[in-house]
Amino acid sequence: MVFKKRDLLELNTNLKKYKECYIVKFEKKYALEYIKIYLDEQYLWCNQQNLLIKIKKGEEFELIKSIPIYSEEVLYIELKSEFYTQELQISMEGNTKCKLNAIRVFSRKYPGLVVASRGDGIGARLLPLLNALVLSKYTDFKFGYTWWDCESLFNFIEKVDDNKIASLHTGKEEQIFSKDFIKQYSYTKTLPMDRGYFNKITLEQLKKLPFDKDWGWFVSYTLTHQGIFKDVKSIGHHYKKVWNEIGFSKRIKEIIKEASRLSKTLGEFIIIHIRSGDIVFHPNTQIQQNAYWNKAMPIEIAIELIELNQDKTIVLCSDDFKIIKDLKNFYKNIEIYCIDDFDTILQDTERNFFEISFMSNAKTIYSGDSSFAKVASYIGLGDEPSFYWKIFDYEKLYEIMTRRIHKFKAHLFQKAYSAYYTFQVAKLAYKKDYLDYLYLAFSLHPNVLYIIQLFINYYECSRFNEAEQFIKEIELDENFFKNYFKSPYLKESYTKILELTKKFPNNKDFIILRDRILKQTSGNIPPNP
Numbered sequence: 045m046v047f048k049k050r051d052l053l054e055l056n057t058n059l060k061k062y063k064e065c066y067i068v069k070f071e072k073k074y075a076l077e078y079i080k081i082y083l084d085e086q087y088l089w090c091n092q093q094n095l096l097i098k099i100k101k102g103e104e105f106e107l108i109k110s111i112p113i114y115s116e117e118v119l120y121i122e123l124k125s126e127f128y129t130q131e132l133q134i135s136m137e138g139n140t141k142c143k144l145n146a147i148r149v150f151s152r153k154y155p156g157l158v159v160a161s162r163g164d165g166i167g168a169r170l171l172p173l174l175n176a177l178v179l180s181k182y183t184d185f186k187f188g189y190t191w192w193d194c195e196s197l198f199n200f201i202e203k204v205d206d207n208k209i210a211s212l213h214t215g216k217e218e219q220i221f222s223k224d225f226i227k228q229y230s231y232t233k234t235l236p237m238d239r240g241y242f243n244k245i246t247l248e249q250l251k252k253l254p255f256d257k258d259w260g261w262f263v264s265y266t267l268t269h270q271g272i273f274k275d276v277k278s279i280g281h282h283y284k285k286v287w288n289e290i291g292f293s294k295r296i297k298e299i300i301k302e303a304s305r306l307s308k309t310l311g312e313f314i315i316i317h318i319r320s321g322d323i324v325f326h327p328n329t330q331i332q333q334n335a336y337w338n339k340a341m342p343i344e345i346a347i348e349l350i351e352l353n354q355d356k357t358i359v360l361c362s363d364d365f366k367i368i369k370d371l372k373n374f375y376k377n378i379e380i381y382c383i384d385d386f387d388t389i390l391q392d393t394e395r396n397f398f399e400i401s402f403m404s405n406a407k408t409i410y411s412g413d414s415s416f417a418k419v420a421s422y423i424g425l426g427d428e429p430s431f432y433w434k435i436f437d438y439e440k441l442y443e444i445m446t447r448r449i450h451k452f453k454a455h456l457f458q459k460a461y462s463a464y465y466t467f468q469v470a471k472l473a474y475k476k477d478y479l480d481y482l483y484l485a486f487s488l489h490p491n492v493l494y495i496i497q498l499f500i501n502y503y504e505c506s507r508f509n510e511a512e513q514f515i516k517e518i519e520l521d522e523n524f525f526k527n528y529f530k531s532p533y534l535k536e537s538y539t540k541i542l543e544l545t546k547k548f549p550n551n552k553d554f555i556i557l558r559d560r561i562l563k564q565t566s567g568n569i570p571p572n573p
Contacts, residue, residue, distance in 0.1 A: 051153055066135070076127050081119040082147070095135075109121060167416030190236075221293055321363035330493065331531045337465055360381070366455075374452070445462065464481070
């Protein structure tokens with residue numbers, strides 16, 4: 045059962061025995077969640093029997109459950125609030141005699157639960173948790189969460205050459221929350237991980253049956269894209285309040301308090317949050333940059349923001365620790381700090397909470413579409429961060445990138461991401477040279493994403509000769525296909541690649557590419573032409 049005992053209301057029952065059944069009456073109609081029936085052991089059988097449960101509808105009783113029993117003295121029956129009634133009838137199939145010693149019937153104290161249950165990074169977990177708390181304020185639903193220990197599943201990259209990288213450390217539930225908070229709100233033991241995406245839905249629709257799950261709803265990290273609320277600002281006043289209501293552990297509370305104290309010693313300051321991490325450095329996520337390209341922030345954009353705000357106190361935050369130190373050392377005439385200037389001891393999960401708390405006290409938070417930055421902005425500013433891709437339109441982003449690209453010393457993967465980012469904004473800004481930047485990204489770091497997107501764009505631009513020349517530069521080995529088929533964000537490329545291969549019916553490399561896609565999608569490998 046999903047619900048805790050404290051989530052349920054035990055109903056007063058009036059149990060009466062009749063010749064062939066028992067009738068249970070309640071003081072009013074209830075949505076029944078759970079029944080516990082105690083049978084007299086004298087009426088248990090060697091052969092399986094069926095216990096029948098019926099609810100009163102109008103003048104008749106309607107069968108809702110037939111429960112096979114064998115030798116159980118106590119039956120536990122979940123009804124999941126599907127049935128709304130004031131009267132139950134309990135009997136045995138075939139009018140077999142039975143005796144009930146007692147019955148306990150429970151209804152929910154709440155219409156349902158709103159549960160945050162993601163299993164990825166700290167920002168992506170905390171955003172749904174905040175959203176579930178906010179939703180509980182607008183509905184009569186109870187807030188809940190899960191906190192799965194997934195660190196053993198993450199393939200950490202904590203150092204790439206000289207770049208120290210912050211990994212997806214999320215900590216154990218007991219490390220993050222107080223015992224009482226866990227006892228009251230944790231559903232880790234009863235519910236799975238879930239990303240919690242809603243379809244388009246209004247707040248009023250969310251309150252009404254049917255819910256997405258019989259117990260309620262999983263909650264995503266956004267409440268605005270699905271139409272529940274107009275924007276973050278309209279509900280922003282709730283975020284700081286619910287953040288302070290979270291029952292964090294004593295240690296996490298101390299870290300949050302100390303970070304807030306230290307941030308206030310600066311007076312007024314801004315944050316530039318340079319998200320890199322797995323998007324830039326991890327091989328599994330590099331091949332998904334087409335989905336996350338504006339979640340990270342290119343170094344060139346960070347430099348533009350620094351120079352535009354050089355009259356302000358700036359604090360740089362990033363999951364690439366080296367790059368923010370390099371930027372600070374480069375701009376010696378600007379008042380710039382790294383988050384490490386305020387703490388050099390905390391590691392992993394504790395560092396995450398320190399950084400979020402510190403960032404939340406900034407006057408402005410510049411970032412990409414990062415969940416980590418959103419948490420800090422929601423609880424501090426009650427609004428979205430200042431997304432750099434909203435400050436600058438695609439034309440301006442393209443101009444910044446082409447003016448600054450690769451002029452600051454950075455890791456090869458940072459350079460490849462910057463080139464790929466320039467390709468994306470150039471294409472959206474309708475610049476004819478956008479393929480040059482995609483090829484530049486490939487030449488710096490020839491991963492499968494850049495290769496596949498070059499094929500697609502050669503096809504879309506009818507540059508077939510270049511596609512044929514390009515396939516000679518790459519090796520279609522098992523590692524290539526493993527990475528190609530691993531990424532969920534490359535599946536949409538299959539059709540276009542197959543169309544491209546039709547242009548080269550006698551090219552052995554394109555035949556290999558075609559056959560492997562067909563095998564992956566249907567298992568039907570056609571004979572070579």
